[in-house]
Amino acid sequence: MRSEYSKKMPSSGGEEIGELSRKELDDANLARMGKRPVLKRNFGLMSMLGFSCTILITWEGIVVLFLQAYQNGGPAGAVYGFLFVWAGVAATFVVLAELASMAPTSGGQYHWTSMLAPRSCMKLMSYLTGWLTVIGWQATYATSCYLVGTLIQGLIVLTNSTYEPKNWHGTLLFWAIVLFCVAINSVGGKLLPRFEGMILILHILGFFAILIPLTYMADHGSSKEVFTQFLNLGEFPSQGLSFFVGIVGCIYAFAGGDAAVHMSEEITNAAIAVPTSIMLSVLINGSLGFGMLIAMLFCSGDLGSALESPTGYPFMAIFKQATGSTAGTAVMGSIITTMGATTSVGMLASTSRQFWSFSRDRGIPGWRLWSQVTEHSAVPLYSVLATSVISCLLALINIGSAVAFNDLCSMAISGLYLSYMVVGGLLLWRRCTGGISSVRSSDSAIVNTAGAKLVWGPFHLPGIWGILINTWALVYMTIAVFFSFWPPSWVVTVQTMNFSVVGTMGTIILSLFYYYVRARNVYSGPIMEHTL
Template identity: 40%
Template sequence: MTGTHISVNSIGTAYDQRDMRVMGKLQELRRNFRFISILGFACTLMSTWEIVLASTAFALENGGSAGLIWTFVIVVVGYSFVFGSLAEMASMAPTSGGQYHWVSEFAPRRFQRLMSYMTGWLCVWGWLSGIAGVCFFTAQLIEALIILNHPTFVPQPYHATLLIIAVAAFSIFFNTFLAKKLPLVEAILLLIHIAGFFAILIPLWTLAPRANAKDVFTTFNNGGGWNSEGTSALVGILTAVISLTGSDSAAHMSEETKDAGVVLPRSIMWSIVVNGSLGFIMLVTFCFTLGDLDSILQTPTYSPLVQVFFNTTNSYAGSNVMTAIIIITLIASAISTIATCSRQLWAFARDKGLPFSSILAHVYHGWDIPLNAIFMSFIVTAILSLINLGSTVAIQAVASLSASMLLTSYMVSISTLLLRRYTGPNLPTRRWSLGRWGAVVNIVALCFLSVFWIFSFFPPTAVVTTTTMNWNSLMFAIIVVVALVYYLLKARHEYVGPVMLVKRDS
């Protein structure tokens, strides 16, 4: 099934056309992503080695170098099972809806509609807050670079707000005027992602003094005042979780991917291999070149990363170039995040799950992208950036809000898949399968996710004040309540659960 404005070359393979017929959807977007471009999309969106470096302050305070390294290993192992579970579902139903569609298909009939609807809201807000989060990390690095070069500069809240909006606006340009070239752009960004890795790694290896291996791997820090170093390290696990969250991004681009039923799961699994490996190598290198932890955490730039670069090179020019590389790759992440978020918005609106669904679901002929959803992603990001004017702590919580919401969507979708395995009917046919290990992989994934989810709500210190509170829990609760109220008042009369359109028997 295809819209009349989509050319024959853009509708994908026979498998793609069959999948769209089975899911009861029209082909409205161009399928111009292939394996390398969609792999680049997923890798640059997560930007694992960049984000884990940009957010090290939190984990160094809670865990130290040893905590940072070992929690990253735990997260990579755990996410391998999560990625595998999501990859199999993406092969069963390669749709831009992602998790909320999978829940609609696999949940018990009695709960399908409400569970699917709530999962859709979680995904939408998870990705909306994800845009704000990555733009905020970028803004922080830009401010740190300014402070390094101009020590008298005192950043004001509105500076970060304007920088967040500027990064988002720049990313919108790539998602609109360069939309037809986005696959090529993503392939190029993958090369920048990998080349930038070596551009940072080599100076650290060759110029920075090295710490003792025993100290790096065994020295923990309990700067948050928790009851044990182990608890402190688990609180700091959020840094690793954020750097690897977003494996479902490729799935939300499925209706723009050729041969999606097999290309998507392969790209999802390769993304954990590529980003997990790069992230681990960079993280260990960074911890070996960290220097004195207390002085790094008290840096006037407010960024341990920028301070380590300066200590390593003893050069403003060298520090500027190294930091600029990470800023560029984080902007690339923002480009991919906006693309993912807009497709999630568009797909959910297509099933009438949001206010103004008819507007958000509209695709303009000639553009063949969800323009209205793209611009809505920008508008919400700009609004969220205003939070920084009142509370820097609150805008920081937006990043953990993205993680907790997406983690919840993973848990719900994998749980319904596991239930379907045991209660039937048989799972849909798929071209990429976990085989007989499927149930085990799903169970292990849920065990890891439950730990990640719990600690995503923890504050950075044991003594909680208005400045150390993790406002993620409050924002999470507000969004869930608003979603439930909207469902009861309006959406239950309009929302079309995707399973109602699925025609697998035919």
């Protein structure tokens, strides 16, 4: 098959024909994993890099969430906690990149579990991993829309002191962001890739638009305070425990590393482009995020008054202390809010593609409807709408209790990281037992799916380095999941209690119940839609 397509490649010129051949090769590789190509490959490397980078938006997340690390860990804890998380995330992304290079499908984690797990438990492990990914992405998307809605409320309070924010206002703004995301995602064609490429530019320029005035105009703290002062405002029994509780904010700032994976069937040269975009995104976002964190810590000013900011977001008070201008603060805050809104567009795309793929393999109730793809736009529109309706329903929780909704958002970490742990552990087992071949099989063979031969993709860390990085990734992910369930203070009240463990375990129990009642009769792992 490869030789047949290679004959179509022009010896010189013919760029359009060459591009067509690359898409055909991607479809042929997808067929080797038993999947029929139904989505259009409109993304290239740069647009997918923009997609990956703007899903993470680490520097923006650090601005919004850095006080979580500050309160539990202090300035020094925030610095060293970020470096710890960055190193762990980089190792985790290496694991995801290796798997995405082996099997670039929209299913991601549940497909990888099915191809790596022992045959005796493949079906159940794949099913549970699929549901962990579903709840992780649903929570991530809902969190993004919620934060944007409350950021808009904060900007209104900043510019209009007579405004009294209500929880239901945030819910209405949440719904407005969802409608915006649905509008962009429903069009299809090249709109989404071009949109993501444009947002990458804003992501980079916005960093400097905030960093330069903040560092130039604000009063600076001392290096000793930033790099040596540890705090334990949560009153935990030890500083070490406080430090690990505080890193959860940094972990969330890197959430969504598998976003590009779920777009694999919409990008050309997926086996190389997806891993490349994943690794470049952690490099770019980690660098920008660390720079912004240092700037915020040096320029934080009077944090006592910032914590009491009526906007609900201390960073707005820090910006105002630095610039002395409400208008300037509003502009800086608007950049972060805009990035949050545009990030939600990409999150809806990834969430709906994973939902669609899992439905395609009959893992979700109502799979016949959710697995449909509209012909004119080649978009899984029903999955886009289902994901959006779920998020809008979740937003109703905020009207009754903002605390309960925030706990729901913590499931973004636990759900996604648990799915990473499953595939990371299986990959380590396979690489240590020699279960993955480095030799490319014939182009007519089914590979890298349930029951088929396992073959490394173009992105692969061989030997001891692959084992060490895979092991470190598992250690980091275990720490991240464990502390994502902790409350922010040792003395727990209704307001500070973290109920995310209830939501995560509850979803797992319900999915198991559905599995034994019905899903085990219809779900058997990735379905062979195409045979060679």
